[in-house]
Amino acid sequence: MTVGTVNVAEFFLAVAISATFIVSLGMENFTAPVVGLLIGGVIAAPAGAWLTKHIPAKPLMIMVGLVLTLSSLFGIAKALKLV
Secondary structure, eight states: OHHHHHHHHHHHHHHHHHHHHHHHHOGGGOOHHHHHHHHHHHHHHHHHHHHHHHSOHHHHHHHHHHHHHHHHHHHHHHHTTOO
């Protein structure tokens, strides 16, 4: 019951923050990249929830670590103009 209550509270908090973001940013600033990020987030959230439910914690942590390390290495290589 506690987990459900926290999830409901987080949902309403996310809705309030999103509404504030939209109002302060203004609808004219919703360009293709912003809309793409919103759509990607809507798709990624359930996919991430499904993955965390079906993949054990240790392999999942290893995969997250690998993705973060590889993306950081790519960022460093790009900054050094190696890529």
